[in-house]
Amino acid sequence: MSIGNYGISREIMKDTPYNIIPLHHRPELMNQCCKLLNSEWRRSEKARLISLSSSCDKFPTSLVLLDNDKVIGHCKISLIPSIDDCCVIESFMISRDNRSQGLGSILLRGVEQYVAKRGIKQILLTTRDQEGFYRKNGYSISEPLNLYKLMDYMNSINESDKEKQINLIKNIIIEKTNERRKELKTQQNNAFSGAPPPPPLPNLIEKKRQYESPYTYMCKKLS
Numbered sequence: 001m002s003i004g005n006y007g008i009s010r011e012i013m014k015d016t017p018y019n020i021i022p023l024h025h026r027p028e029l030m031n032q033c034c035k036l037l038n039s040e041w042r043r044s045e046k047a048r049l050i051s052l053s054s055s056c057d058k059f060p061t062s063l064v065l066l067d068n069d070k071v072i073g074h075c076k077i078s079l080i081p082s083i084d085d086c087c088v089i090e091s092f093m094i095s096r097d098n099r100s101q102g103l104g105s106i107l108l109r110g111v112e113q114y115v116a117k118r119g120i121k122q123i124l125l126t127t128r129d130q131e132g133f134y135r136k137n138g139y140s141i142s143e144p145l146n147l148y149k150l151m152d153y154m155n156s157i158n159e160s161d162k163e164k165q166i167n168l169i170k171n172i173i174i175e176k177t178n179e180r181r182k183e184l185k186t187q188q189n190n191a192f193s194g195a196p197p198p199p200p201l202p203n204l205i206e207k208k209r210q211y212e213s214p215y216t217y218m219c220k221k222l223s
Contacts, residue, residue: 007117008110018103020110023062023074024055032071033064040093051076059087063114065094065107072098073107077115080124087115089125108137116222123222126215134218142219183214 008020023033034048055062055076065073076090089111094104112123124142127134131141 006114008113012106012109012113017068018106019066020063020107020114021066022055022057022114023052023064024057026064027053029064029066029069029071033062033074036071036074036095037091037093039096041091060090061114063107063111065103065110067098071095073103075107075111077111083122085119085121087120087123089123092125104133105137112220112222121222122219124217124219126217128215131216131218134220137220139218139220142217144217 006020006022013019023029030049030052033052034045037043037048037052038045052062054060060076060078063075063077064071073094075092077087078090080086080088092104092108092111094107115123123139125134125139
């Protein structure tokens, strides 16, 4: 099996115009990637570009699926400090015009090969309505990831790394909270006059508080 520069098998994309590369190796594609992600999940262009610019060889890493020089897919991967040899897929998408063609599976296989080459043995992710896709690609439902287990780790690392990991956790919490706010606002707008207000937002950083997530947690162990 022929292996490319990034540890991704060329056999995945044999006889196709497709390629998978780390975004930070082609920074001129960042604006394309920003537009692709914002077509699915609206966010300010500035915030999106800041997030994309964090891609690096040591994680977090954004991998993009290219059709020649056109960005048609994206996956962001970050490490989980509290779990050895493990990473989480923060976001994963294929452009609307290129779906139902097997490209999601191609990108996912490329992601798995990329992280396995770097010592990762398990991938975690969350999804709301794509359980079937991930099951087809070897993922299974798992227990929710407990972010609070990170605290012992956070106390053991240096200040520079600690700041990076704190920012990562904050970003995850902020994104999940914003999504929940949008859901509650939509429910409130659709409610008839005189209806009771929606319940308050859950405190995502309160220790040991139970929260029923709308997301399904899934994982895959890499061979």
